[in-house]
Amino acid sequence: MSQARRITMNDVAKKAGVSYQTVSRVINNHPSVAVETRYRVLDAINELGYEPSRAAQNLAGRESRTIGAVAFGLNDYGPSQIVINMEKVARDFGYDFLIYNVTEISRGGVMAAIRHFNRWQVDGLFIIPPTIHAVYTDLVSMCNYPIMYIGATPDPRIPSVAIDQKRGSELATEYLIEHGHRQIVEISGPLDWFHARARHEGWRTTMKKHNLEPQYSIAGDWSAASGYCVAQQLLTDTMPMTGVVVANDQMALGALRAFHEAGWRVPEDISLIGFDNIPEAAYFEPPLTTIQQNFKQLALQSIELMIDILKNRDAHSNHALIVPELVVRASVAPST
Amino acid sequence: MSQARRITMNDVAKKAGVSYQTVSRVINNHPSVAVETRYRVLDAINELGYEPSRAAQNLAGRESRTIGAVAFGLNDYGPSQIVINMEKVARDFGYDFLIYNVTEISRGGVMAAIRHFNRWQVDGLFIIPPTIHAVYTDLVSMCNYPIMYIGATPDPRIPSVAIDQKRGSELATEYLIEHGHRQIVEISGPLDWFHARARHEGWRTTMKKHNLEPQYSIAGDWSAASGYCVAQQLLTDTMPMTGVVVANDQMALGALRAFHEAGWRVPEDISLIGFDNIPEAAYFEPPLTTIQQNFKQLALQSIELMIDILKNRDAHSNHALIVPELVVRASVAPST
DNA sequence: ATAGTCCCTGTGAGCGCTCACATTTTATCA
DNA sequence: TGATAAAATGTGAGCGCTCACAGGGACTAT
Structure with a gap:
């Protein structure tokens, strides 16, 4: 079996009879592409089964359209629900979502996570800190991208979304x-x-x-x-x-x-x-x-706020709080 | 705040007084680097806080040292345990781990997941299929990297690790x-x-x-x-x-x-x-x-087998089965 | 002294994209 | 009709790495 060469933008460009830049424009939904040209390129993409290389995009571009999340103990109900919901919402907004589960809550553990996301050049990072021990404010300065805390507000200077x-x-x-x-x-x-x-x-x-x-x-x-x-x-x-x-x-x-x-x-x-x-x-x-x-809403608000921050629309609220609800069943009776 | 330029291999090379290639060798633990040089480079890396860019590594190299996993419904106990354990084990083996949760079990949903991993150029892919509807054998041909099924053996031609x-x-x-x-x-x-x-x-x-x-x-x-x-x-x-x-x-x-x-x-x-x-x-x-x-063992065996396959060591067993255990508590009594 | 070997280090090219520009084509108005 | 803007497309460079190869120095063997 021959190691099939990856299909690149150039292959698509050649097939569609345009320059590689036009293919790039189509991929990124740039407005100034003639409708007819766009369809020609789209057809070529489908026929060749072309997929843009995220590695190349990230290397060449200034943003990676990737958001990371650091969780601590995904075995717990809360954090895992948060992460699952976020992944879905992020994808819906066109962002890829990278998950890192810290198993050992320590300075080293947190630093490893941050280094991981530095290497991957995420555009933004969510941190879901369970305890005060998971918060190392100074480590945040290692990141030259926005950070948000989810589920808690350990530092007023850093935006957060949490359930109250x-x-x-x-x-x-x-x-x-x-x-x-x-x-x-x-x-x-x-x-x-x-x-x-x-x-x-x-x-x-x-x-x-x-x-x-x-x-x-x-x-x-x-x-x-x-x-x-x-x-x-x-x-x-x-x-x-x-x-x-x-x-x-x-x-x-x-x-x-x-x-x-x-x-x-x-x-x-x-x-x-x-x-x-x-x-x-x-x-x-x-x-x-x-x-x-409501973890769905938590995820939605978190991602929306993050994207607002990334797009430099100044986010109206930096610390969102979601109100939980009482679910009445049968474990409470009137006191006699 | 100035948009700090990323620290590159060249910065490290300059600081350590070596060529960029030597830095690359140190990063990748290449044997033929003089001990003294290695330490000089390592020091420079630490001082500058250098992190290699995964995007550049993936683009330039032939392997990405990244493994993907497609799960269906991470809310369920089983799949989420599998994925969490795998992430940890993969990291221990020096691989990054990408997770994709398919929310809609359909051809399109599965294809979206596979396309996602095509774009990220993973070295290998785990699929954790819950039902027969999540298995589209023909889609597997879209991947020019090894696939493994986890938790089930829907196709004898594709390696798998599962609990019996x-x-x-x-x-x-x-x-x-x-x-x-x-x-x-x-x-x-x-x-x-x-x-x-x-x-x-x-x-x-x-x-x-x-x-x-x-x-x-x-x-x-x-x-x-x-x-x-x-x-x-x-x-x-x-x-x-x-x-x-x-x-x-x-x-x-x-x-x-x-x-x-x-x-x-x-x-x-x-x-x-x-x-x-x-x-x-x-x-x-x-x-x-x-x-x-035993999800820990499942994760361990899965990753090990995957790495064996990636390294072209021919894997002795292509379909591993892990034996579960009975946990005796109090819900069973002798029948009278 | 000469060649052969190992160990270590350096050079050129290119991965597949996006960016910033330059250029061509088409539509718009005096 | 030509000038002028606007829309559509193309060109060169470079992101930060790895690969394949080319060197140079220190050692051993002839």
Whole structure:
């Protein structure tokens, strides 16, 4: 099998009887090409099965039409949803999307990611930082292209789009209070996580707002296992409580098990509310009332803002916040 | 802010007092560079913060050291695990990894993905096809680089690495039979999915092997919702049954709910076994006995085989199969 | 001393595009 | 009708690398 030579712009130009520059114009939708010429070139492209070389385009051009994303732990529901949705939206806008998953949260890990995108000459970069440890502001100066934070706003100078985690937690806490609950405890995430901290704050301030004491909060590690352990601890501490705000659905699942095992009925004896609305949440025992985040919109706004920045249209808002929604199911009952 | 010119190989060469070719040799770990020269170049690289341009490398070189992956529906547990693990392994082997998620399973969708990778000049391509509809053998000829199928073997002529789904289902069915179950029904996935079909076959043949009639099998769509519906149907049909083999954990979760609502206790009244071992499975009510797949190993073997093919070392095995494992928890009890 | 060998380093060309310009063609108006 | 602008097309250069080859110095063998 002969190593087939790549079909180039010149092959297309020859076939269509035009110069290579005209082919380039057609590819890039440049306006000043005669309609008839454009069709002739398009036909030649189809017949030859020509595909422009991204390598050559990136090398010759000033922009690469490529956006990168650095995620930390794509196993988690949130980050993976964000990245998947972004990839689709970016493509719809004509941008290619490069993904880099940092497995080790450290200066070196982040630097490797940034170097990766330097080599690929992305036009812009999204960073989806889970914890304060993933933020190295000084490393950002290594990039001579725009950066955006997604899901958190660790640095006011850098544009960001995020879902309002605090608001979500307020929604959850309010909902319990509306149902007559007064003794509401929290199972939080690890408090060095942006989301955990924001959700924790939402619970705390909402309690205060209603003149309730946010007395008791224990942190899990987001896993169902930790939710189980923490809930057990809650039970042995014999806290007076009628409602629990849980920082994610997995931990809520674990808590559910712990309560069942201890003979507590949910929601009759204790009300529970989660966060994330993972696909399984509707089939928990009982179906979980939780907070839903609109990742599609997050992706859309992120990409739009990024493109605005790239096009130098000055972006009206540099820190967008998306409001999450309460999904009512069956894990909350009125407090007696 | 001046648009800083990119630092090139020539800048490094000048600084280190060598020719650009020597810099290139250092970057590519070419053996014939004097140790002292190498260090001089390395120092210059570090001081200048030089990063080789992937665009230029790809354009000039014959290989791009880049591997692509086409996935269909990265929301699903399996594909996303595969891709995440592959990205890491590829990077460890010095390859960059490009991901393309096809949202619409159709000829056009697959072709768009292939064209994408043609433009990026990947050295090799993984395809992770969920259903027969994602396989367009003729499109493969559009690629002048090696293709591999991951997770299924739709075409014997194309190398593949997969987890033995049939074996997993056999394990599950055997386990129920060992526990004295005779009337074992199946909740399968949609039978145009490779995994669904293989798991279905595993159940069927194992039943036959033990002279049991594989009488009853209904297909869900992998979702917890469908597991719930299908289980309800099972109950209204008043099938005599003591065990259920479910094709994934989400559907098992739905089935669990349906049984609970109908007043059936799991595992006392009915035994249930899942497939996938999603992180939540251990905290279902009861903790789910299920089948675990080793995605890390899948990723490792896939990348290794791909690199073998790229290096023209003739790969000993073209169709690798990884054996899954049974994870025993509490959803199966002996049949009385 | 001469040739042969290895090790290390340098030179010219070109990958397939886009950019900035130059040039030709066509339409528009006095 | 010619001048003038506007639309369409073409030309030269260069992006930052790798490839294939050409050299030069230090060593060994003759």
